[in-house]
Amino acid sequence: MSRIGKRPISIPAKVQVTIDGASVSVKGPKGELSRSLPTQVTVTQEGETLLVTRRDDTRTSRQMHGLSRTLVANMVEGVSQGFQRRLEIQGVGYRAQVQGRNLVLNMGYSHQVHIEPPEGIQFAVEGTTNVVVSGYDKEIVGNTAAKIRAVRPPEPYKGKGIRYSGEVVRRKAGKTGKGGKK
Template sequence: MSRIGKKPVELPSGVTATTSGQTIEVKGPKGTRSFTAGDDVTLVIEGTTVSVKPRGTSKRARQQWGMVRSMVANLVAGVTTGFKKELEIQGVGYRAAMSGNVLKLSLGYSHEVNFDVPAGVTVTSPKQTEIVVEGIDQQQVGQVAANIREWKRPEPYKGKGIRYKGEFVFRKEGKKK
């Protein structure tokens, strides 16, 4: 019995959900998102709640039950509040700046790194050492943040690089004479 799947997803005011077959579409103040569930579960809209019910007792149906419920909850959260990832840049001379739809990163390379921001995601740089990635799709926001971080991951000796806000980087001791 799925503990997550049993809970219905509440739709806040201003959010509507419609189903057509196995596809659920959620509309809210920030936009519209949709998700297609597998054939192992049934999506039911009852007033201001969305319930997910398994079709049968197979292992796959029970796995999909909780996963689909989480995906529907993420759709609702995305169109109401959105998702946000914050990155910090540490290192002497390392900085970020937005120029139109391009994030310009100075990361100690001989050249400046230009990162094109994909559609559906907003990237801002409130300070030279901070990057904020926002959007309504949790997976896309996380992927864009990971792609930015991949340009210069934090190294363990001096801690220089791009890291998530609040991320702990295990530091190593350097060579001794």
């Protein structure tokens, strides 16, 4: 049995859920999300909770059960509270700033890197080296943060680059100096 799939999803006060066959729409103060779920699972609303159940006990149904429950729970949490992803910039001269809605990165290239946010995403810069990506769709927030990190991923020798907040970068030893084989 899926332990995640069995857990009910509580609906906050300002969130409205509409179930239409295999599609689920969630509307809240932050925005509106809808998703089409696989046919192996069904979503039912009982008062202030949502229950995700599977139709049978096949392997694909069991796989989709926990996934579908997590996707619906993320939709409910996103439209009520939203999601954030924090990035840290390390390196001399590396910095970020917000111009309008766009994020402008100075990452040691010959040009600045401009990143436009997708629909529903906001950028914020704390100081000049901490970037906060926020929005109501967890998938888009994560993808946007990954695109920002891909501009200059952290390198293993000095640790310079863009990393997620709390990410541990394994460091390598540099050259050992004189000696060695010829």
